[in-house]
């Protein structure tokens with residue numbers, strides 16, 4: 629364990645753990661978009677900036693990628709920090725001006741107008757969907773492609789995501805809710821990745837509960853018996 633101070637308050641933390649979750653757990657309000665505790669930090673959105681002082685010297689850093697060490701002093705609400713975060717959210721808003729989540733976040737941070745040229749994107753390029761797909765699900769079905777203003781998160785060759793198991797994990801973690809999932813009859817579609825898969829019907833309640841492809845992948849990975857997913861999660865309880 630190490631001790632640090634956050635806005636003058638003493639906080640104990642596990643050494644090496646990232647600063648953002650420590651501050652959030654301790655009740656400090658730090659805006660963030662690309663952080664999720666289930667995947668490795670990536671530092672994409674730059675919104676979680678804080679000032680860290682060590683041995684009398686201070687620097688601005690993204691708190692989601694900063695492993696804590698003994699004795700640091702963290703400042704989350706200085707004018708310098710707030711100004712930097714306002715610039716970051718303004719840039720994100722310029723990229724995705726139609727996104728209501730971003731508009732709301734910007735308003736809360738005191739940003740109403742955008743001084744930069746506006747684009748018409750909906751994805752903030754946080755990379756969370758791809759990281760969850762790779763690190764948690766193990767499907768690795770979507771990736772970043774292209775550079776600069778053409779950068780985008782897409783399935784290989786911008787076609788259907790053939791490795792996607794339609795589990796919906798990416799839909800859940802997307803901070804701006806732009807992936808989308810639809811279930812109709814015995815099919816589930818992950819809308820953004822153009823992936824439609826047949827669902828399995830529960831032998832007990834008769835409801836379609838998950839894509840065959842997903843269940844079979846999980847079953848094989850875990851070495852489970854062939855009838856393991858014959859019943860849905862609710863009927864098994």
Ligand code: SF4
Pocket residue numbers: 750751752753754755756757758781801802803804805806807
């Ligand atoms: S689709 Fe959503 S989760 Fe994926 S990179 Fe874009 S904003 Fe992030």
Ligand code: FES
Pocket residue numbers: 659660661662663670671672673674675676677690691692693
């Ligand atoms: S949450 Fe830290 S950079 Fe996005």
